[in-house]
Amino acid sequence: MPLRNGDVGTSGPQLAPDNEILDHKSALKFLKDDYKHQDGLDVETLLDSKSNGGLTYGDFLILPGYIGFPASEVALDTRVTKRITLKTPLLSSPMDTVTEHSMAIHMALLGGLGVVHHNCSPDDQAEMVRKVKRFENGFILDPVVLSPTTTVREAKQLKEKWGFGGFPVTENGTLRSKLVGMITTRDIQFHPTPSDPVTSVMSTDLVTAPSGTTLVEANAVLSKSKKGKLPIVDSSHNLISLLSRSDLMKNLHYPLASKLPHSKQIICAAAIGTRPEDKDRLQKLADAGLDIVVLDSSQGNSIFQIEMIKYIKEKYPELDVIGGNVVTVAQAANLIAAGVDGLRIGMGSGSACITQEVMAVGRPQATAVYNVSSFAARFGVPCIADGGVQNVGHIVKGLALGASTVMMGGLLAGTTESPGKYFMGREGQLVKTYRGMGSIDAMEDKKAGSSAQGAVKSDAGKARYFSEGDRLLVAQGVSGSVLDKGPVTKFVPYLLAGLQHSLQDIGMKSLTALREGVRDGEVRFELRTVSAQAEGNVHGLHSFEKKLYS
Helix, strand or coil, X not given: CCEECCEECCCCCCCCCCCCCCCHHHHHHHHHHCCCCCCCECHHHHCCHHHHXXXXXXXXXXXXXXXXXXXXXXXXXXXXXXXXXXXXXXXXXXXXXXXXXXXXXXXXXXXXXXXXXXXXXHHXXXXXXXXXXXXXXXXXXXXXXXXXXXXXXXXXXXXXXXXXXXXXXXXXXXXXXXXXXXXXXXXXXXCCCCCCEHHHCCECCCCCEECCCCHHHHHHHHHHCCCCEEEEECCCCEEEEEEEHXXXXXXXXXXXXCECCCCCCECCEEEECCCCCHHHHHHHHHHCCCCEEEECCCCCCCHHHHHHHHHHHHHCCCCXXXXXXXXXXXXXXXXXXXXXXXXXXXXXXXXXXXXXXXXXXXXXXXXXXXXXXXXXXXXXXXXXXXXXCCCHHHHHHHHHCCCCEEEECCCCCCECCCCCXXXXXXXXXXXXXXXXXXXXXXXXXXXXXXXHHHHHHHCHHHHHCCCCCCXXXXXXXXXXXXXXXXXXXXXXXXXXXXXXXXXXXXXXXEHHHHHHHHHHCCCCEEECCHHHHHHCCCCCCCCCCCCCXX
C-alpha cells in the first residue's frame, strides 16, 4: 500500500500506470524471457566505423556486470606471443626514455615484460640484455668465473660492471674447471692491497651440491645454508653452475616474475629495426640470451619487415618475433603470413607521437585494436595494444577489445627505473625527460652509433620512421617532460590492482573470460558524448588533489 506524506492512502501515482505490477520475485525470469531491451551495445555495433566513426578509448565505457568474487581472485595471465605466457598483461615500450635494463628487469619481476630500446650501439644493447638475463636466475648456467690470478682490483671492477660481487674461483678461470673458492663483496670491500690475488681473500669453506640436483633441492640446501651462493659441481669437483641466495629471495618477493620454465631466468625482449645491419645486431642480442625480438617500425607492412621476419624464423627458430606496428587487417595479414608470433597495434596514438597530425595516416586506437586483434585471433596470434594508454581504464578497454597485452610508454616514463636523470621543472616539480622516437631529438641522438659520424645514419629514430636517407628530417614525435611517478615496484602494482577491480566490476574473473564475454555479447558497451566524458571526470570542485594510490 503506497504511503503519501506519511499517511496511509488508498491511491497514488503509479510507476507504470498502463502495465500490471509484477511480483518482485519474478524480476530475473522477466528479464530473461520477456524484457526486450538489452542494456548498451555489443562490441560490433559499438565499433561499426560506418555508424560511429573511429573510436578512441575515451569514447566509450564498459557496462558493469555482477560481482560474485573478490578482486584478488581475478586472474591476469595472458599470452604475449604464441609460445610465451605472462602473469600480467603489461609491457614497457622500446623507447630510449622508457626501457633500458633496469625497467626491463623490474617489469619482468612484476609479471610483465620490458622491451629494451635500440637507439644505442649493438654492443650496448646486447650488454643491457645480458644484464637482464643475469639479474635473476634459477641455475646460473654461465656465471662470471674468476681465475686464481685475478686481482682484488679486478674483482671490484667486475662488481661495478655486473652489480653483484659473488664470484666462483676455479683453477683455469672457466666453467667446468675445478672449483677452488668463492669471492664475496665482504672479502674484497675493505682489503687494503688491490693488487693481491683473489686467492688471498677468498673463502674455501664451501657448501656445494652435486650435478643433477633439482632446483627445488638446491633451493632447500641454500635456504639452510648461511652462504650467499651454492656452486653445483660434478664428481670431479668441477664447477657446473651456480645458485644465488638473492635469487631465492627474489622468488619470494616477486612470485609473478616472468621466467622461462626450464632455466628460471627472467624473460627478456629487445627491439631491432629492419635494415641489413640489424641482422648483425640481432646476432649479438641472441648471443646475450634474448628471448623475444620486437621489430620496431611505425609502419610494419613493408617488404623490409616481411623479409626480416622470414630471416629470423629461419635462422633463429628459438626466438619469438613480434611484428608491427599495424592498424589494419590488411597490414596484419602480411605479417601473419610471414610468420610473426605476435603483433603490435597502434599508429600515431602515443602521447608523444604526432604521426596522425603530420602524416595524416593512422587510426583511432580502439577501432584499430578491435579490428586487428579479431583477425589475428583466427590465426592464434596475440596482439599488443601499443599507445593511447593514459590510465587503468584505458588498459582495461584495450584488453576488452581483444588485445592480449598493453604496451605503455608515457605512463611509465618518469618512474625511477626509466632512463635519464630527474630535474626540477618550471613549477618546481620533479620531472624526467620523455620523448617520442620520431622526435627530432631522438632522430639526431648520437649515442646510437659506435661513433658520432656513424650515429647520424644508424639511430633507431630514423630507422623506425624510414628517414635514414633524408636530408631534411620530418618529426613524427615531440620531446617533453613528465612528472616523477616513483618506482615501478609501487606504480605497476597499482595498475594491476586497478585492473583486477575493473574486471570485478565487469563481472569477469580472468582476461580470457573478459574476451569471451565481449565476443559472446555478454559484456556490453556504451558510447560517451562530450558531456558524458565531462561528467565521468572530476567536476564541480573548487580544488582537488588527484592521488592515485597510497
